[in-house]
Amino acid sequence: MGLISKLIGISLAAVGFVLLLFGMNETSVMSYVYSFLGLLVMAMGFALLTAGRPKEEKLPPPTITEIKCNDCDFKEIRDFKKGDYILKTVEEACPKCQTGMTIESVYMIREEAKKYNV
Amino acid sequence: MCTARACDKPRSCHILLLMILFKNVEIEAIKRIQNAEELIFMQIDATTDFSGIIQIAFFAFMMLFMLYGAKFQIWQMLKQVEIGLAEMRRMFVESRQTAIETFKEYGHSEEEIAEELDQFMDYFTIMPVDLDPAGILKRLDHLLDVRRDRFQEFVADLAPESSGSMNQNLENTLEVTQVLGLIYRLVRHFYILGKKTGSQITVMQIHMLMPELLLLAKAYFDAIGAFSQGKPIGDGIGPLVITKFAREFGATPESYTHEISKEVGYYTVEADGRTVYALRATGPGGTVGKPGFGVKNLMEKHGKKISRIITIDAALKFEGEELGRVAEGTGAAIGDPGPEKYAMEQAATEYGIGIEAIVIKEDEAAAVGVMDKKILDTVPEVIERIKSVILKRTKPGESIILAGIGNTIGIGL
Structure with a gap:
């Protein structure tokens, strides 16, 4: 359901609304027919507007592993690998000073939750 | 003017007369009925035949909802529960x-694991009887130990090639x-029960739930x-x-000194x-x-030297x-079913020392x-608060127990 269907939905809802108003102001027996028709067209319009595929679930953000050199200020950030844990001594040496490195942190950065100003 | 006596064919004339009379009566009756109908329509605020039908339909609708409104509401709620239930499934x-x-x-x-796992899904723990509350925490602690042993045994059977750390994961x-x-x-139970x-x-x-x-x-x-992958969690x-x-x-x-109590150890450090x-x-x-129990055992080991538990x-x-707001308070910050918290409170009360909590707020x-x-970024702030507590509420030469409570998955020593 793309933009076109949404536009058709809006148009149908508008036409339905006009028909309903017209039916409400009409004094003849046909007023019921116009009102009913108006409601029907409006319902079709709103159905088109709200229709569509359910929202696709967002994939969780990646888990990040932060590795720091034990001596210098070298820091490496990469995706989490199975077996990583905080304060684990990694096998690779620091590319800057060739000393050992430790996993400083493993974390995830989540989306900010909706805030309520109360 | 017609007179019946002067008529040659009195019988026919009478019939005619009667017919006219009846016709008049009939017309009168129809008029009365029409008047009554109009009266009814007026009473229900309807002025035409068509609007009358609409009004009757409206009243029928009202009656329907008065009598079956609750049923309709239940049906609607059950449908919503059904959608949630499908998601849970x-x-x-x-x-x-x-x-x-x-x-x-x-x-x-895979087949062996699926079969065993499905059997274990129904595993339950019966809480100890509370009609006689004396010693309930001891009994609860015992039951929790048995439950933990049963879980460990199940994992060891189902994953024989797994190591100690992975077993815990x-x-x-x-x-x-x-x-x-x-x-x-x-x-599902409440959904089916409600439907039944x-x-x-x-x-x-x-x-509502x-x-x-x-x-x-x-x-x-x-x-x-x-x-399943051993990543550290917020807890x-x-x-x-x-x-x-x-x-x-x-x-x-x-x-790090291992096993002061089951799967718990401690570092001994000198701070200020x-x-x-x-x-x-x-x-x-x-x-x-x-x-x-780790805190309790440490208290028993070091006795009166300990002046505070944090x-x-x-x-x-x-x-x-x-998320990640740091707060301080009094008491033992631990969310167990009871025995652990009791052990800490008991130890603090017995030795008459202060017990306080620093918590990190999470959903x-x-x-x-x-x-x-x-949450990770709160670590320096929490450490600063610990230092502040130590400096403000303990004296040099005293000992302090600092207990970090939570699941250690993905957090090394």
């Missing part, structure tokens, strides 16, 4: 599959799957990946603070002239250990509170999900 089935995939790596075939994975299965079965009995109260209760139950299930469902902030604090004062994994016993569960496997834990935040999803950066 999906989460349970997927988490079960994740558990099978994880166990599969350690020695058994598998235990956690199993528990999460079990929780999701329990939530699903509970909601048509009880509005039953349906309303489960309908649905949003919260779905949030809880979603939190656990999102967490299963963390447990582990307590043990992480302990190790970071201890390392600041020179502690190393080698200086005080001896700090920094206690936590032993990671990086997923365990909370028995830190309450507990660090993750606490459930209120909606609207910021359910953050506590059981992969460690959030915001």
Whole structure:
């Protein structure tokens, strides 16, 4: 359901609304027919507007592993690998000073939750 | 003017007369009926035949909803519960599959694991009788120990090639799957019961609880990946603070004293002239250990030298509170069913020392999900608060127990 269907939905809802108003102001027996028709067209319009595929679930953000050199200020950030844990001594040496490195942190950065100003 | 006596054919004339008379009566009757109809339409505020039908339909509609409105509402609520239930079922089935995939790596075939796992999904623990509350915590602690042993045995049987740390992670994975299965079965029970009995109260209760139950299930469902892969979770902030604090004062994994209580150990460090016993569960496997008994045993070991107990834990935040907000309070910050907390409180009361808590506010999803950066960033602040407590409320030469409570999954020593 793309933009076109949404536009058709809006148009149908508008036409339905006009028909309903017209039916409400009409004094003849046909007023019921116009009102009913108006409601029907409006319902079709709103159905088109709200229709569509359910929202696709967002994939969780990646888990990040932060590795720091034990001596210098070298820091490496990469995706989490199975077996990583905080304060684990990694096998690779620091590319800057060739000393050992430790996993400083493993974390995830989540989306900010909706805030309520109360 | 017609006179009947002068008529040649009196019989026919009479008939004619009668016909006219009856015709008049008939017309009069019809008029009266029409008047009555008009009166009825006027009474129901209708002025034409067509509007009368509409009005009658309106009244029929009103009667229908007065009599069957509640039934319609129940049907609507059941439909909404059904949608939630389908979502819960999906989460349970997927988490079960994740558990099978994880166990599969350690020695058994998928079919064997699926069969054993399905049997274990119904595993339960019966809470001790509380009619005679004397000694209930001891009995509860015993039951929890037996339950833990049973879980460990199950994991060892199902994953014979797994190591110690991974065994603990598998235990956690199993528990999460079990929780999701329990939530699903509970909601399904009330859904079917409501449908069977048509009880509005039953349906309303489960309908009202649905949003919260779905949030809880979603939190656990999102967490299963963390447990199966051994990633640190938000609840582990307590043990992480302990190790970071201890390392600041020179502690190393080698200086960690193991097993002061089940799966719990401690670092001994000197901080600002005080001896700090920094206690936590032993990671990086997923365990909370028995830190309450750890504190109790340390108190028994060091006696009156200890002047304060400080507990660090993750606490459930209120909606609207910021994730990772740090707060301080009095008491033992530990969320166990009772025995651990009791052991800590008892030890503090017995020796007459202060017990205080520093907590990091988290929601359910953050506590059981992969460690959030915001929570991780609170570590320096918590360490500063610990230092401040030590300086303000203890004297040089005294000893302090610093207990970090939480699941140590993905957090090394």
